[in-house]
Amino acid sequence: MNNFTYCVPTEIIFGRGAEKETAAAVKKHGGRRVLVVFGGGSAKKSGLLDTIEKQLDAADIRFEEFGGAQPNPTLSHAREGVKRAATFGADLILAVGGGSVIDTAKAIAHGAANLDTDIWDFWLGKKKVERTLPVGVVLTIAAAGSETSDSSVLTDETTGKKRGLNIALNRPAFAIMNPELTYTIPRAQLAAGIADIFMHTLDRYMTKEMGNHLTDRIAEALMKNVVRFGKKAMTNHRDYEAMSELMWCGSVSHTDFTGLGRTKDFSVHKLAHELSGKYGVTHGESLTVMWPAWAREVYLDAPERFAQYAENVWGATVGTVEEKARAGIRETEEFWRGLGLPLSFTEIGIGELDETAIAALADSCTDDGKKTVGVFRPIDRETALAIYRRANR
Ligand code: NZQ
Ligand code: ZN
Numbered sequence: 211m212n213n214f215t216y217c218v219p220t221e222i223i224f225g226r227g228a229e230k231e232t233a234a235a236v237k238k239h240g241g242r243r244v245l246v247v248f249g250g251g252s253a254k255k256s257g258l259l260d261t262i263e264k265q266l267d268a269a270d271i272r273f274e275e276f277g278g279a280q281p282n283p284t285l286s287h288a289r290e291g292v293k294r295a296a297t298f299g300a301d302l303i304l305a306v307g308g309g310s311v312i313d314t315a316k317a318i319a320h321g322a323a324n325l326d327t328d329i330w331d332f333w334l335g336k337k338k339v340e341r342t343l344p345v346g347v348v349l350t351i352a353a354a355g356s357e358t359s360d361s362s363v364l365t366d367e368t369t370g371k372k373r374g375l376n377i378a379l380n381r382p383a384f385a386i387m388n389p390e391l392t393y394t395i396p397r398a399q400l401a402a403g404i405a406d407i408f409m410h411t412l413d414r415y416m417t418k419e420m421g422n423h424l425t426d427r428i429a430e431a432l433m434k435n436v437v438r439f440g441k442k443a444m445t446n447h448r449d450y451e452a453m454s455e456l457m458w459c460g461s462v463s464h465t466d467f468t469g470l471g472r473t474k475d476f477s478v479h480k481l482a483h484e485l486s487g488k489y490g491v492t493h494g495e496s497l498t499v500m501w502p503a504w505a506r507e508v509y510l511d512a513p514e515r516f517a518q519y520a521e522n523v524w525g526a527t528v529g530t531v532e533e534k535a536r537a538g539i540r541e542t543e544e545f546w547r548g549l550g551l552p553l554s555f556t557e558i559g560i561g562e563l564d565e566t567a568i569a570a571l572a573d574s575c576t577d578d579g580k581k582t583v584g585v586f587r588p589i590d591r592e593t594a595l596a597i598y599r600r601a602n603r
Contacts, residue, residue, distance in 0.1 A: 211422050211471035218465045220358045221384040224458070226450075228388040229348055232262050232304075233269035239344045239383040241302030244273040245295045245322075247315040249307040250280060253350060256394055259306055262348060274298045279307065279314040282486045282493065285330055285366045288314050292321030292329060295343075302383075304346045308403075309354025309363075309493070312347055316362035316380050319343040333364060333375045344383040350391045352457040353403030353494065355410055355464025357385035365487050371574060372487030374479075385461070389454040393447055400447060401549040402494025404440035407460045408433055409497045412542075413476045414469030415519060416505075416586050418512045422471045429468040430522040435459055437523075437545055444549055477584025478504050481597060484571045489560045498551040499558050503600035505539045508587045554603040568598045 221239075223231045236244055244266060246259070253259045254277070266273045276294050279287060295303065295318050303322070305315035319342045321329040331337040347357045356362065360380045365372040395403070415429045436459050442452040462468065481504060482496035509516045513535040520526035520538025529537065543553055552558040563571075572594035575583060582588035589597070 211425075212419070212473065214470050216466060216470055217378065218358055218381060218467075220382050222358070222387060222461070223384065224387045225454075226388060226390060228386045229258065229261060229391065230265070232346070232348055232386055233265035233271060235384045235386065236266065236271055236302060236304060236346055237269060239302060239346060241304070241344065241346065242271060243298060243300050244271055244302050244304050245291070245298060245300040245318065246273050246275050247279060247291065247303060247305045247307075247311055247318065248275070248277045249311045250278070252394065253306045256350075256391070258348070258350065258391060262304075262306060273304075274300070276318075279311045281310050282365050282372065282490060283310040283314045283363075285364050288317035288329060288364055289321070291315075291318035292325075295319075295322035296325055300343065302344045302346060304348070305382075306348045306350065308349070308351035309356040312345070312349075312354070312356035312382070313362040313364060315345050315347075316356070316382075317364055319345050320379070330364075330366060333373045339375075339377055339379050342379045347382045347385040348391075349385060349387045349457070351395050351399065351403055352389075352392055352453070352460035353399075353406045355407070355460050357382060357387065358461045359464040360466070361464070363483070370488045372483040374483070387457055387461070389450060389457045392453050392457060395447065397444070397447070398550065399492070400443060401551050402492045403460070404436060404443070404456065404494070404549060405498045405546060405551055406494040407456065407463050408436045408440070409478065409494075409501065410463040411436075411468040412501070412519075413478050414466075414472070414474045416475050416515060417472045418515060418586060419472045420515065420518075425468065425470050425472065426518075426522075430519075432459055432463055432468055433523045436463075440545075440549065473585045475584045475586045477586065477589045480583040481571075481575055481589070481594065484575050485558070485560070487574070488571065491558050491560065495552050495558050498546040499553060499555065499601050500597070502539060502543050502553060503597045505542075506600060507593065507597050509535050509539065511587050555601055556603055563598075563602055568595060568602060571598050
């Protein structure tokens with residue numbers, strides 16, 4: 211087991227009616243002037259925003275609304291939010307929504323606490339975030355895990371570059387998680403969220419480092435749970451048991467808990483971000499397109515790892531190590547296909563790409579061949595080209 215540091219300070223308030231605790235949590239974490247960040251309107255339509263704002267009023271907490279965060283949230287919108295937070299004098303940023311809203315709120319928190327810095331410099335690694343404002347979350351979708359993660363992902367829409375910032379200061383102060391708030395998620399979005407939850411553990415699981423037993427068993431249990439309750443949720447999205455299991459899996463899967471003691475790979479996420487950055491596709495769907503292409507390209511580098519995954523997650527015990535490894539890849543694809551998720555560029559709706567477009571994806575992912583991504587096999591430009599070509603059907 212490798213050395214690690216693990217600190218997830220987010221206070222989690224989970225279960226039916228949890229949103230009633232919002233004002234109390236805001237107060238506890240020092241919020242007196244709150245910027246309430248939300249997305250395209252689902253939180254308004256459901257009445258959740260109204261419920262929260264009434265509570266804030268009753269608790270004498272001043273607030274201002276900042277809506278409009280889109281899926282694959284943009285840098286320009288986050289910059290706009292920084293200005294709003296600064297003008298209002300916000301001391302806490304409250305995200306009401308999913309990963310896109312939460313990531314926007316995290317960016318606003320960093321920007322509002324560092325008004326002399328353009329936030330993109332943090333994402334580009336030119337500046338380090340030394341201070342931020344507390345972020346609170348009222349979660350409405352189980353997917354990205356941003357409610358507890360150390361990550362925030364933004365897209366510079368002028369260049370199509372989608373980039374993540376991973377720092378301890380990205381962990382929210384509190385997360386309010388009522389599974390009933392997720393009952394209204396559109397079906398395709400629910401499926402994409404299930405894939406994202408699964409992939410946050412699978413992208414950590416695929417490593418050449420064997421013998422990390424507790425972490426491996428936790429990871430396998432989480433993935434099996436996502437398969438079981440993902441299927442159940444897709445047949446009835448008002449099933450409290452299924453939606454609560456998914457919601458909790460979503461958080462645990464991206465806290466790092468399912469990858470402790472081994473190096474995380476995450477090359478599939480990075481390959482997939484290029485698809486969302488350039489074509490605006492849904493994050494979870496970009497992962498189901500890229501994972502099988504990546505897996506088929508690299509599995510022979512450590513087939514025993516893939517075989518262990520196949521055996522312990524999918525019960526594929528027959529055949530040679532390589533046959534089991536391939537069975538695990540097929541089972542994963544079947545699961546995603548069963549949820550109605552895409553497995554190729556055509557199925558995700560961007561069509562078959564020409565070589566110039568494929569090269570643009572590989573160049574962007576590897577900074578024109580200057581860097582590699584991931585560790586299972588460090589993905590260089592040539593390998594990235596080969597993986598994108600495999601998905602180009
Ligand atoms: O914008 P609104 O109107 O709220 O609608 C959203 C949006 O259209 C809708 N939605 C959310 N909750 C709903 C609902 N509709 C009805 N009822 C509800 N209860 O769902 C759509 C998608 O929302 P979004 O926030 O984009 O979903 P998700 O949570 O999947 O977040 C995706 C974003 O997070 C990033 C992704 O790359 C993507 O940009 N990620 C963030 C991570 C992190 N910060 O740790 C890790 C992930 O790997 C991921 O990269
Ligand atoms: Zn993800």
